[in-house]
Amino acid sequence: MRAFRALPYAVCVLALVVTGGCSSSSPDPGSSGAGGVVSTGSVKRLAVTITGTTVTPAPAQVDLPLGSTLELVVTSDHDDELHAHGFDVEEALKSGVPTTLRLTGKEPGSYEVETHEPALTLLTVAVR
Amino acid sequence: MALTAPQLAPGLIPGLAPGLVPAHGVGSRGDLPLPFTALVIAAVAALVISFVAIGTLWREPRLRDTDGVLLPRPVAALLDSRSLRAVARALAAVLTVWTLVALVLGPDSARNPVPHVVYVWLWVGLAFSSMLLGPVWRVINPVRALHAGLLRLARVSPDLAALPYRWGLWPAALGLGTFTWVELVAENNTSLGFLQLLVGGFFAVSLLGSAVFGRTWFDHADPFEAWSRLLGLLSPLGRRHDGRWVLRTPLHGVNGLRGQRGLVPTVAVMLGGTAYDGFSANLSWSTFVQTSPVSSSLLKTATLLTFFGLVAVTIWLASVVSVRLSGEPFARSFTFVSDIAPSLIPIAGGYVVAHYWSLWVYQGQYAWRLLTDPLGTGADLLGTAGLVPNDALIQPTLVATIQAVSIVVGHLLGVLAAHERAITVLDRRAAVVGQVPLMVVMILYTLGGLTILFAP
Numbered sequence: 001m002r003a004f005r006a007l008p009y010a011v012c013v014l015a016l017v018v019t020g021g022c023s024s025s026s027p028d029p030g031s032s033g034a035g036g037v038v039s040t041g042s043v044k045r046l047a048v049t050i051t052g053t054t055v056t057p058a059p060a061q062v063d064l065p066l067g068s069t070l071e072l073v074v075t076s077d078h079d080d081e082l083h084a085h086g087f088d089v090e091e092a093l094k095s096g097v098p099t100t101l102r103l104t105g106k107e108p109g110s111y112e113v114e115t116h117e118p119a120l121t122l123l124t125v126a127v128r
Numbered sequence: 129m130a131l132t133a134p135q136l137a138p139g140l141i142p143g144l145a146p147g148l149v150p151a152h153g154v155g156s157r158g159d160l161p162l163p164f165t166a167l168v169i170a171a172v173a174a175l176v177i178s179f180v181a182i183g184t185l186w187r188e189p190r191l192r193d194t195d196g197v198l199l200p201r202p203v204a205a206l207l208d209s210r211s212l213r214a215v216a217r218a219l220a221a222v223l224t225v226w227t228l229v230a231l232v233l234g235p236d237s238a239r240n241p242v243p244h245v246v247y248v249w250l251w252v253g254l255a256f257s258s259m260l261l262g263p264v265w266r267v268i269n270p271v272r273a274l275h276a277g278l279l280r281l282a283r284v285s286p287d288l289a290a291l292p293y294r295w296g297l298w299p300a301a302l303g304l305g306t307f308t309w310v311e312l313v314a315e316n317n318t319s320l321g322f323l324q325l326l327v328g329g330f331f332a333v334s335l336l337g338s339a340v341f342g343r344t345w346f347d348h349a350d351p352f353e354a355w356s357r358l359l360g361l362l363s364p365l366g367r368r369h370d371g372r373w374v375l376r377t378p379l380h381g382v383n384g385l386r387g388q389r390g391l392v393p394t395v396a397v398m399l400g401g402t403a404y405d406g407f408s409a410n411l412s413w414s415t416f417v418q419t420s421p422v423s424s425s426l427l428k429t430a431t432l433l434t435f436f437g438l439v440a441v442t443i444w445l446a447s448v449v450s451v452r453l454s455g456e457p458f459a460r461s462f463t464f465v466s467d468i469a470p471s472l473i474p475i476a477g478g479y480v481v482a483h484y485w486s487l488w489v490y491q492g493q494y495a496w497r498l499l500t501d502p503l504g505t506g507a508d509l510l511g512t513a514g515l516v517p518n519d520a521l522i523q524p525t526l527v528a529t530i531q532a533v534s535i536v537v538g539h540l541l542g543v544l545a546a547h548e549r550a551i552t553v554l555d556r557r558a559a560v561v562g563q564v565p566l567m568v569v570m571i572l573y574t575l576g577g578l579t580i581l582f583a584p
Contacts, residue, residue: 054419055415055418058415059414059415086156086157088156108160108523108524109157109158109159109160110157110158110161111156111157119315119424120418121411121414121418124158124411126160126161128160128524
């Protein structure tokens with residue numbers, strides 16, 4: 001049963017490879033990920049800028065505890081529609097004018113915030 | 129599920145800016161990433177299962193079509209009864225007509241129930257009900273019923289066909305691939321015009337196909353019948369060799385499927401499509417797509433096709449190594465890959481449960497709110513307008529557990545099915561070595577599936 005003695009090591013190596021692979025290719029899901037998130041009490045603030053098809057800070061997952069609110073300030077260099085899935089919020093974006101969305105986490109899950117023209121994912125909100 | 133069109137829950141939009149048309153869609157809620165602990169436990173379980181399996185499993189073919197626990201006579205009689213089938217068919221027909229009315233006369237907005245019926249009830253719901261009850265679509269398929277009805281009206285044999293059919297599951301693979309593309313890549317896939325084209329096209333192709341090739345068309349070429357039949361193999365309900373109803377393991381159903389034309393591409397589409405769905409929810413991927421100079425539809429289409437191709441190529445490469453290890457000629461790999469393709473069905477089933485559980489539970493209920501008002505007139509014909517989907521079954525811990533368990537159980541069943549098939553079709557001494565490449569591929573699929581669920 002030599003093979004079985006080596007098994008735990010093989011498992012560890014594989015698990016490391018798998019997790020290493022993910023964390024190098026994507027933001028760590030454990031932290032709130034997105035740069036620029038400022039927390040004050042139960043309110044988090046994040047400013048997002050859209051230039052053409054580039055989203056700054058780069059799209060990431062923002063953790064939002066149940067009952068907390070994310071204040072999302074979005075400024076785009078073109079007219080667009082802003083849509084927060086699952087929060088059922090849709091707002092018109094005017095070129096250069098900051099638009100604020102207040103998103104309160106009610107149901108656990110992962111929700112995308114996106115624009116429609118062009119279709120861009122700005123971030124996902126992980127409510128838990 | 130990542131439908132591409134703007135998605136909104138209707139009727140809950142107080143802050144909707146004037147001038148913005150309410151958008152369409154299903155599934156605005158996604159699952160939280162799989163917790164790291166669940167990922168590790170599931171991955172370790174899959175690896176241990178595979179290693180133990182190689183060393184300790186049975187050495188003689190073991191699954192027989194005489195196995196199974198006979199159902200009590202009254203239950204079997206009920207399952208076989210004409211009236212049960214007639215009721216199921218009638219309900220399916222009513223739902224079809226109801227949906228077609230909404231498709232033709234309903235509003236082009238998020239209040240229209242058609243996207244939920246097509247993408248949630250038909251696609252995901254059919255998968256879940258088939259895994260539970262068997263190939264139900266064969267019984268209730270409204271297009272099959274329409275074809276049979278037309279032939280009866282014309283007073284001709286139900287077996288009327290102009291040409292013999294000989295493409296196996298290939299058309300089903302194409303159909304499933306197309307539907308997956310529509311669901312995951314096509315733009316505006318929940319707009320009414322798009323859905324009219326989709327449903328109209330499907331009816332036209334089905335009626336044409338069945339007119340030329342007879343009802344065999346539905347047995348082999350219809351994508352939803354293939355989806356339901358293949359996933360239905362996993363059902364604990366089945367028929368023994370003598371046609372009597374039994375309770376049996378999912379392995380018996382899978383083992384009963386013989387290699388046939390087009391089975392490998394069909395399974396590749398089933399597995400690859402679900403994997404792409406999970407993968408495309410990854411934020412790094414969407415960032416890459418939206419900042420890439422290449423058109424995003426093109427990029428997504430190419431990636432989806434790559435996922436289909438990866439599954440087909442990896443399973444074929446594994447079977448090449450298998451037949452070489454067991455000292456058989458290279459050409460044998462083409463029949464062997466078809467022989468072992470059924471053992472990927474449990475893995476595909478596990479992926480489906482893991483990816484669509486919460487969508488099915490939540491949006492499946494939500495569909496009732498929309499169906500009650502098919503024309504968007506504010507009617508409440510079914511009394512379900514105020515239905516609030518029950519969220520007890522989509523609590524994050526429960527969802528993560530279901531995801532990890534379904535992937536691991538799919539892997540376990542896949543390994544067992546491949547083992548049984550390997551010792552059946554390969555030379556006995558070679559079978560143990562011969563199944564190792566398959567197991568490696570299955571481990572890759574399972575770890576890949578888990579990673580996809582884990583990466584945000």
